[in-house]
Amino acid sequence: MTKPVENPLLDYLRRDILPTPFCSGCGCGTVLNLFARAVHESGIKPEDLVCVTGIGCSSWIPSPFFKCDTLHTTHGRALAFATGIKVMKPHLNVVVIAGDGDITGIGGNHLIHAARRNVGLSVFLVNNSIYAMTGGQVAPTTPFGISTSTTPHGSVEPPLQAAEMVKAAGADYVARWTTWHVMQLKKAMKSAIAKDGFSFLEIVSQCPVSYGKAVRRREASDFLRHYRDNSVRIKDASVMPEDELESKILVGELADRERPEFAVSLRETGRHAREETAK
Amino acid sequence: MKLDERRIEYLKKFAGKRDFLLGDEACAYGALFAGCSFFGAYPITPASEIAETSARELPFVEGYFVQFEDEIASISSIIGAAWAGARSMTATSGPGFSLMMEGIGYAVMTETPCVIADIQRSGPSTGQATKGAQADFYQARWGTHGDHEIIALAPNSVQEYFDLTIDCFNLAEKYRTPVILLGDGEVGHMRENITFPDPESVEIQPRRKVSGNEPHMGFNDDNFNGVPPMLEFGEGTLRHVTGSTHKPNGMRDVETQSVHDRLVRRLVGKIDNAREDIVRVEETMLDDAEVAIIAYGAASRPAMGALEAARKKGLPVGMLRLITAWPFAQRQVTELGKRVKKIIVPEMSLGQLNREVERFVPCPVVSLPKIGGLTHTTSEILAAIEEALK
Numbered sequence: 001m002t003k004p005v006e007n008p009l010l011d012y013l014r015r016d017i018l019p020t021p022f023c024s025g026c027g028c029g030t031v032l033n034l035f036a037r038a039v040h041e042s043g044i045k046p047e048d049l050v051c052v053t054g055i056g057c058s059s060w061i062p063s064p065f066f067k068c069d070t071l072h073t074t075h076g077r078a079l080a081f082a083t084g085i086k087v088m089k090p091h092l093n094v095v096v097i098a099g100d101g102d103i104t105g106i107g108g109n110h111l112i113h114a115a116r117r118n119v120g121l122s123v124f125l126v127n128n129s130i131y132a133m134t135g136g137q138v139a140p141t142t143p144f145g146i147s148t149s150t151t152p153h154g155s156v157e158p159p160l161q162a163a164e165m166v167k168a169a170g171a172d173y174v175a176r177w178t179t180w181h182v183m184q185l186k187k188a189m190k191s192a193i194a195k196d197g198f199s200f201l202e203i204v205s206q207c208p209v210s211y212g213k214a215v216r217r218r219e220a221s222d223f224l225r226h227y228r229d230n231s232v233r234i235k236d237a238s239v240m241p242e243d244e245l246e247s248k249i250l251v252g253e254l255a256d257r258e259r260p261e262f263a264v265s266l267r268e269t270g271r272h273a274r275e276e277t278a279k
Numbered sequence: 280m281k282l283d284e285r286r287i288e289y290l291k292k293f294a295g296k297r298d299f300l301l302g303d304e305a306c307a308y309g310a311l312f313a314g315c316s317f318f319g320a321y322p323i324t325p326a327s328e329i330a331e332t333s334a335r336e337l338p339f340v341e342g343y344f345v346q347f348e349d350e351i352a353s354i355s356s357i358i359g360a361a362w363a364g365a366r367s368m369t370a371t372s373g374p375g376f377s378l379m380m381e382g383i384g385y386a387v388m389t390e391t392p393c394v395i396a397d398i399q400r401s402g403p404s405t406g407q408a409t410k411g412a413q414a415d416f417y418q419a420r421w422g423t424h425g426d427h428e429i430i431a432l433a434p435n436s437v438q439e440y441f442d443l444t445i446d447c448f449n450l451a452e453k454y455r456t457p458v459i460l461l462g463d464g465e466v467g468h469m470r471e472n473i474t475f476p477d478p479e480s481v482e483i484q485p486r487r488k489v490s491g492n493e494p495h496m497g498f499n500d501d502n503f504n505g506v507p508p509m510l511e512f513g514e515g516t517l518r519h520v521t522g523s524t525h526k527p528n529g530m531r532d533v534e535t536q537s538v539h540d541r542l543v544r545r546l547v548g549k550i551d552n553a554r555e556d557i558v559r560v561e562e563t564m565l566d567d568a569e570v571a572i573i574a575y576g577a578a579s580r581p582a583m584g585a586l587e588a589a590r591k592k593g594l595p596v597g598m599l600r601l602i603t604a605w606p607f608a609q610r611q612v613t614e615l616g617k618r619v620k621k622i623i624v625p626e627m628s629l630g631q632l633n634r635e636v637e638r639f640v641p642c643p644v645v646s647l648p649k650i651g652g653l654t655h656t657t658s659e660i661l662a663a664i665e666e667a668l669k
Binding site for chain 2: 070071079082087089
């Protein structure tokens with residue numbers, strides 16, 4: 001009998017508490033795999049990494065499974081907890097992995113303001129277009145017209161464009177990819193981790209269970225094919241007619257800039273105040 | 280433990296000095312003298328001066344002040360900061376305090392030391408936003424959901440806003456729990472003389488840490504008198520912290536009845552069993568008293584005036600003032616209730632403290648509420664004393 005092949009990055013996880021609780025075909029497994037690779041390739045030591053999460057399926061990607069300091073917080077508030085950590089220990093890599101209901105719904109205001117402050121956090125939004133853990137209720141990201149358990153006659157709300165909102169709020173780095181784009185995702189994760197300021201990666205991800213029943217895509221492969229066939233590079237989108245773009249997923253980098261990072265500015269301002277008073 | 284040298288160097292200029300401060304300002308200075316290094320803020324009347332004073336002063340002790348987008352973010356940020364090594368606090372009032380309740384519960388469950396000043400104002404809702412009140416007495420105790428104990432200290436003078444804020448920080452560390460400074464808009468917004476201590480003389484309760492090779496897992500440990508040492512972030516212990524029911528190693532287990540039972544009973548017990556250490560009261564002229572006043576905070580001030588006026592008239596009355604609002608001083612209150620004929624409870628709410636007193640005394644209790652943004656007058660309380668002695 002051949003020995004089963006182990007993922008070489010398994011040591012990045014708390015092996016004793018595996019397996020993860022994700023449903024079959026869930027995109028969270030892909031994100032976890034890519035995150036471990038991104039951390040490995042970025043050369044980050046576990047003791048220099050803190051993962052902060054809220055409530056929802058994707059909060060379970062790093063917490064408790066990733067072997068680092070993990071803070072599993074209240075619903076929607078991960079970014080505020082993470083800001084407190086980053087301000088006190090700016091040398092730590094503070095990563096927030098959160099779902100769309102968590103970070104754009106109940107915690108939407110914190111997302112806007114953490115991006116505006118340009119706090120040096122790496123934020124990975126796993127957008128599955130639904131409240132999945134609670135059984136498939138409409139989310140701020142659910143497309144117009146979709147029937148969910150709380151919009152049984154179809155949603156009458158247009159969805160939020162999270163990456164565009166975060167870019168407008170002031171984040172240093174903003175990108176969007178899908179779980180089909182694994183290599184691009186890993187590269188974007190590394191770019192996000194390397195960035196000093198607020199970096200935001202929207203990961204359009206499949207939920208074959210709670211969202212799958214709403215859009216009749218029961219297999220992960222149905223979603224991945226959909227992502228493959230409906231993703232449009234941002235740079236190509238500018239020449240496409242608007243009505244054609246409506247059903248498309250715009251992927252690529254939305255922002256890559258260098259603005260003063262919050263914890264750094266806070267320290268510099270404090271130092272300046274002390275020096276002025278000492279004069 | 281003493282404050283760090285650089286902080287002492289800055290605070291030394293205050294040593295022994297007198298100043299004429301607001302209660303709110305004294306609270307902020309108390310935090311500075313207690314080693315506060317992170318303040319998560321959101322403005323609200325009548326607590327904003329705590330934030331403003333902290334914003335001005337914290338940079339000089341290499342602390343950090345951040346004004347957040349709401350009170351939920353403020354309470355969340357101070358918990359995050361505490362896990363990254365800070366002695367952290369926030370300050371708010373009624374509506375903001377309500378918003379912080381989920382975060383306070385999270386701090387209880389994760390055993391995160393932090394301080395929340397609630398400068399009580401008149402409610403419900405926006406109520407009389409600029410007027411003081413004492414109607415968060417039960418919100419402080421039971422505002423967050425689930426079985427828990429809470430520590431809340433209740434200052435009644437500007438000096439106590441300073442002194443008790445230091446005590447709040449120290450109790451938070453000693454018991455690894457959120458501690459509430461239960462002030463009110465009356466004293467928070469009142470100016471009074473205060474004397475600063477020498478920063479070198481201030482006793483600082485250090486964070487509970489592992490010493491040497493002590494084996495320990497961070498949570499729910501049967502050793503350490505129910506208060507396990509804290510493993511902070513960035514120290515290489517790769518800690519998992521969750522607000523869900525967890526095992527001694529911090530890992531979630533929400534299915535096993537005994538895990539939850541053991542955890543929550545310990546969280547309650549570590550405070551409940553330490554009442555004699557935590558609970559402080561002030562007794563005034565109680566030796567021969569036939570009638571006693573029980574009060575805290577703003578209401579205890581006119582009560583003291585009424586007490587003095589009554590004594591001048593030769594009336595046998597005294598006062599038990601609660602310095603610790605929670606855990607409730609049930610032993611002291613019960614003992615008092617056995618020796619006096621009647622107890623009067625003046626408070627700026629419709630009988631919240633009165634209800635708690637009634638639970639523990641055999642004698643009749645007279646509720647003397649006053650709401651609407653005014654404190655009692657001494658004559659109102661004196662009249663109640665005279666009526667009670669009839």
